[in-house]
Amino acid sequence: MGKQDTYSHISYLEHKGRFKGIMSWLTSTDHKKIGLMYLYAIVVFFFVAAVLGVLMRIEKMNPGPDIMDAQTYNGIFTLHGVIMIFIVVIPGIAAVFGNFFLPIMIGAKDVAFPKLNLFSWYVYIIGAILGVLSQFAGDGPPDTGWTFYVPYAANSSTNVIFALTAAFVLGFSSILTGLNFIVTIHRLRAPGMTFFKMPLFPWSLYATAWIQILATPIVGITLLMVIAERVLHIGFFDPALGGDPLLFQHLFWIYSHPAVYVMILPAMGVVTEIFPTFSQKPVFGYGAIAISSLAIAVVGYFVWGHHMFTTGISYWSRWFFSFLTFIVAVPSAIKVFNWISTMYGGSIQMRPPLLYAISFIFLFLIGGFTGLTLGALATNVHVHDTSFVVAHFHYIIFGGMGFAFFAAMHYWFPKIYGRMYSDKMAYIAWGILFVGFNVLYFPLFILGLQGMPRRYFDYLPEYHNGHLISSIGAFITFTGLILMIGNLIYHRRRGVVAPSNPYQGVTLEWQIESPPTHENFETIPVIQNPPYLFKKTEK
Amino acid sequence: MTNTSPGHTHQIDSETGKMGMWLFLFTELFLFGGLFLAYAVLRNTHSEGFHKAAAELDIFIGTINTVVLLMSSMTVAMSITALQKDNKRLAIRLLLATIFLAGVFMVNKYFEWSHKFEHHLWPGSEVYLNLERSEITFYGLYYMMTGLHALHVIIGAILLVVTIFRIKAGVQHSGHYVLLENSALYWHLVDLIWIFLFPLLYLIT
Numbered sequence: 001m002g003k004q005d006t007y008s009h010i011s012y013l014e015h016k017g018r019f020k021g022i023m024s025w026l027t028s029t030d031h032k033k034i035g036l037m038y039l040y041a042i043v044v045f046f047f048v049a050a051v052l053g054v055l056m057r058i059e060k061m062n063p064g065p066d067i068m069d070a071q072t073y074n075g076i077f078t079l080h081g082v083i084m085i086f087i088v089v090i091p092g093i094a095a096v097f098g099n100f101f102l103p104i105m106i107g108a109k110d111v112a113f114p115k116l117n118l119f120s121w122y123v124y125i126i127g128a129i130l131g132v133l134s135q136f137a138g139d140g141p142p143d144t145g146w147t148f149y150v151p152y153a154a155n156s157s158t159n160v161i162f163a164l165t166a167a168f169v170l171g172f173s174s175i176l177t178g179l180n181f182i183v184t185i186h187r188l189r190a191p192g193m194t195f196f197k198m199p200l201f202p203w204s205l206y207a208t209a210w211i212q213i214l215a216t217p218i219v220g221i222t223l224l225m226v227i228a229e230r231v232l233h234i235g236f237f238d239p240a241l242g243g244d245p246l247l248f249q250h251l252f253w254i255y256s257h258p259a260v261y262v263m264i265l266p267a268m269g270v271v272t273e274i275f276p277t278f279s280q281k282p283v284f285g286y287g288a289i290a291i292s293s294l295a296i297a298v299v300g301y302f303v304w305g306h307h308m309f310t311t312g313i314s315y316w317s318r319w320f321f322s323f324l325t326f327i328v329a330v331p332s333a334i335k336v337f338n339w340i341s342t343m344y345g346g347s348i349q350m351r352p353p354l355l356y357a358i359s360f361i362f363l364f365l366i367g368g369f370t371g372l373t374l375g376a377l378a379t380n381v382h383v384h385d386t387s388f389v390v391a392h393f394h395y396i397i398f399g400g401m402g403f404a405f406f407a408a409m410h411y412w413f414p415k416i417y418g419r420m421y422s423d424k425m426a427y428i429a430w431g432i433l434f435v436g437f438n439v440l441y442f443p444l445f446i447l448g449l450q451g452m453p454r455r456y457f458d459y460l461p462e463y464h465n466g467h468l469i470s471s472i473g474a475f476i477t478f479t480g481l482i483l484m485i486g487n488l489i490y491h492r493r494r495g496v497v498a499p500s501n502p503y504q505g506v507t508l509e510w511q512i513e514s515p516p517t518h519e520n521f522e523t524i525p526v527i528q529n530p531p532y533l534f535k536k537t538e539k
Numbered sequence: 540m541t542n543t544s545p546g547h548t549h550q551i552d553s554e555t556g557k558m559g560m561w562l563f564l565f566t567e568l569f570l571f572g573g574l575f576l577a578y579a580v581l582r583n584t585h586s587e588g589f590h591k592a593a594a595e596l597d598i599f600i601g602t603i604n605t606v607v608l609l610m611s612s613m614t615v616a617m618s619i620t621a622l623q624k625d626n627k628r629l630a631i632r633l634l635l636a637t638i639f640l641a642g643v644f645m646v647n648k649y650f651e652w653s654h655k656f657e658h659h660l661w662p663g664s665e666v667y668l669n670l671e672r673s674e675i676t677f678y679g680l681y682y683m684m685t686g687l688h689a690l691h692v693i694i695g696a697i698l699l700v701v702t703i704f705r706i707k708a709g710v711q712h713s714g715h716y717v718l719l720e721n722s723a724l725y726w727h728l729v730d731l732i733w734i735f736l737f738p739l740l741y742l743i744t
Contacts, residue, residue: 112555112559113555113559116559175566179559179562179563179566180559182558182562183555183558183559183562186558187552187554187555187558213562213565213566214565214566214569215569216566217566217567217569217570217572217573218569218570218572218573220570220573221569221570221571221572221573221574222573224687225573225574225577225683228662228679228683232662232663232679232682233662233663233667233668233679234662234675234679234680234682234683235672235675235676235679236577236581236676236679236680236683241672241675241676241679242581242585242588242672242673242675242676243581243676244580244581244584247576247577247580247581251573251576251577
């Protein structure tokens with residue numbers, strides 16, 4: 001089958017810049033190449049952290065120390081968290097697919113500040129390297145968990161400063177990306193594309209970008225304060241120096257809860273693109289989906305206190321935060337109903353991207369409902385800091401954002417590389433991954449309800465069965481991941497040449513060549529219609 | 540209104556550039572906002588120590604520095620007007636004046652800090668750690684806030700130097716001066732933050 005290129009245009013992949021080979025990538029301000037550079041970095045770090053996760057599961061297969069001691073375990077879960085949260089999931093979809101497709105979907109040739117875009121990639125890489133270095137330089141791997149709770153983070157003898165600096169630097173990169181996207185969306189939409197004619201993936205990126213620039217600086221200063229506390233003995237948070245440890249938790253979660261929406265909003269945007277395409281039907285409730293993204297961003301800013309229900313904050317503030325936590329579930333639910341309604345009565349084509357998108361809904365619902373369990377005051381006290389929490393946020397982050405990321409990879413793969421992957425292989429990998437995921441994380445809900453604390457490297461014998469099942473799930477999940485990525489990597493060069501619109505999508509990225517040319521559009525398109533107009537359904 | 544579609548031009552149009560800068564300034568405000576929040580909370584728990592320690596600060600130097608920064612904000616604003624009127628030399632001179640004033644500010648800061656250091660009052664020193672807890676907290680905040688602000692003064696001054704070279708090279712001119720505007724905006728932020736730091740740290744005793 002077509003082993004050579006049959007497309008006649010010169011794509012961005014072959015575009016000749018000033019430099020050749022690897023330098024043509026490292027110096028490129030092309031948003032598509034920068035997006036792919038993020039993708040490669042993120043995939044590599046994802047596998048590093050996934051291996052750490054598997055190591056933790058091996059350790060927990062049997063009670064008692066098996067392959068590591070308690071301190072090593074602390075280091076591993078910290079690094080797993082730092083890499084997954086700050087290096088993989090927060091930049092995740094926005095930096096990879098946002099960079100690649102935001103300008104194309106709004107009919108622009110690049111982002112507003114292409115050089116700044118490349119700069120933020122370098123900042124990201126520096127931060128990522130610092131994060132990894134924290135494991136090797138200085139006095140041993142940090143053991144505070146990714147949350148860096150003070151006073152322990154101020155006193156731990158391990159190499160916490162590197163990890164703090166890494167998170168700070170990565171946050172800076174995230175701010176710059178968000179800033180770039182907001183300006184791009186405001187200034188570079190194609191003529192005729194009003195805000196409400198914009199596809200919904202850019203809408204979700206817009207809401208995300210606002211959170212990025214309004215919340216990230218707060219964690220930035222908080223991390224700097226912890227660094228100052230360690231280096232200069234300035235007492236902000238450590239009670240021994242006159243500080244207030246609760247202040248740290250407030251400042252930390254003011255960012256880190258909205259950060260959850262930085263992770264999940266672009267994921268919601270991705271599946272919102274996928275459902276109409278594979279149902280060949282306009283998205284149901286366009287306005288509701290667009291506005292609910294903003295609603296999530298706004299309300300999500302004011303729910304951070306639900307991480308602190310057991311810290312002794314006042315009754316009324318607990319009441320308030322719990323109430324808002326329930327409110328923030330509403331716009332998420334609106335989206336879910338809209339996705340389902342989009343599929344209802346459509347001519348559904350069950351291809352791999354849709355499969356991933358549907359499993360996104362399934363896993364996200366489980367994650368979301370258990371989130372309400374945690375957001376309710378009484379149950380929170382019961383399951384606080386148990387593996388119930390671990391299961392909950394893995395369902396949201398891995399099952400939600402992760403599966404949406406995989407959906408996006410399969411959906412836009414033909415556009416990015418101009419090749420098709422093997423559908424059959426993708427189905428098999430999905431099956432293994434989906435089963436493995438549930439086997440891995442579902443037992444943790446039950447263990448948590450029974451009282452298994454999180455972050456413990458050992459446990460009582462009665463928890464053995466659950467942990468064993470979960471560990472088996474880890475191996476299945478990992479196998480699925482390898483198969484899925486392998487399928488994509490293999491067909492990146494060897495796959496059948498993809499047409500410009502293999503899935504009959506209607507947004508702008510499907511109107512240009514696969515892979516796109518260096519400047520995306522010969523002439524900037526003029527937009528007259530709302531997005532998601534499919535021929536069959538026009539009456 | 541239809542948008543032109545840059546990404547194809549090498550110069551970023553001025554509206555776009557300014558919007559990026561304003562968003563960046565928001566993030567800077569939030570960065571300092573975290574410190575102001577910490578100030579509010581810690582002042583509430585340690586009001587007496589804050590009162591005592593703040594009285595030790597040199598109001599005279601603080602006032603001088605406030606005036607200096609306000610003047611520098613004026614010169615940088617005048618520089619924009621000068622460039623708009625195509626008076627390149629005056630624009631550059633006014634920028635040099637701004638940088639000079641930034642230098643004066645930093646020198647004052649240097650004297651203020653070194654005066655404290657002479658009394659062995661730096662974070663972590665013996666004298667420092669023997670103070671009351673609440674005073675330690677005040678000095679900690681004082682060093683952190685003024686230190687971070689001083690860092691911003693330096694970055695702002697560097698930006699202004701770059702701008703001077705761009706004006707000299709003719710890249711920034713009366714038709715296109717987004718870099719000058721952005722550096723000036725940044726400089727006003729530096730000024731603005733000081734306007735809040737000064738009363739919080741020096742005047743409320």
